[in-house]
Amino acid sequence: MSEHRLGQIVIERPRNGRRISQKKVTGYKKFLSQITQEASEDGLFSHYLIKNKWRTKYFSDNLSPLERWLKSKVGQPWDAVYSELCQKIETKTLAGQHLISHLWQMVERHVIFIDRLPYSRHNLYHAYPLGKWKDALYVHPETGILCLAKKLPKIPKKKPDDLVVVDKYKEYRKINDLWYLLTFDIPCGAIDKKLHSEIRNIDGSIYIARRRQCNKKEIKLILQQIK
Structure with missing residues (x-):
């Protein structure tokens, strides 16, 4: 993967669906359609109106390259990793902002350790450690290093003794x-x-x-x- 094209590779993916002619839209829908056109030219999948639902092609995100790139930076200072990523993408464009929004979903920056396991400070109500369901990236609260919480092994259910x-x-x-x-x-x-x-x-x-x-x-x- 070319790191110089990271911003483009991450969000470009062949469209799914089928092509069907659409009626002309006006007003607010026309404004959304224009945003969609600009976003699609940048390789961006818009969560807003692209065309009428269920009746045409649609875009989908390809986030695997970004996840692989982040995992390759595990062990490095998060500030340096974030700075490097911002140099590779145009953060002021819609595509760049879209990619950054996914970045915050992939990397947990607000972490607290409980019994040596990392937890999200924003999700303590549910109290699931990072890595319970899948590998999870997080920033160490003391060192600022980008870390990886490996998926926790499944604990076999204990047979009832009654x-x-x-x-x-x-x-x-x-x-x-x-x-x-x-x-x-x-x-x-x-x-x-x-x-x-x-x-x-x-x-x-x-x-x-x-x-x-x-x-x-x-x-x-x-x-x-x-x-």
């Missing part, structure tokens, strides 16, 4: 430290949400056709399956 499903009509469940075999008159999955609260209260729910306390042999088998 439930063993036999089939869709039967299951072993531990209630108040005692194991029971529960038999249902309809499939367990169909009433799962209702069932959990009913069983927890042991109120003789109509969904449970039979409840029998397990013997020692059954408990031994249950513990083997849980382990």
Whole structure:
């Protein structure tokens, strides 16, 4: 990839859709159409009106080159990386501004560390660390270095230690430290949400056709399956 054409490469991509003649637009739509024409000449995909929805060709962003370029700068001071990028693109044009807007989506600049994991200060309400879903770029809050948070490995779900499903009509469940075999008159999955609260209260729910306390042999088998 030529870094000298980064601004053009990032947002240029073949158009999708099909060509259909359009009616002449006037007023505000005409103004939007003119913006679209200017943006398309610069290789820019506009989020506004290009042509009538579902009836013509449309542009799409190609952001992979920008992401690869940023990852190649990991370990360098963010100010230097940003300065270099601004020298490669025309930040005063619509295309340049569009690219910069994507840059802020790719690089998290406001970070706080919790248990050695980087979090976005703007998204603490949801409390997901950067890299939970995919690789994430961020600026280190102390050093100002561009860093990469690798995608976190998936943690396998822990098997419940109070439930063993036999089939869709039967299951072993531990209630108040005692194991029971529960038999249902309809499939367990169909009433799962209702069932959990009913069983927890042991109120003789109509969904449970039979409840029998397990013997020692059954408990031994249950513990083997849980382990």
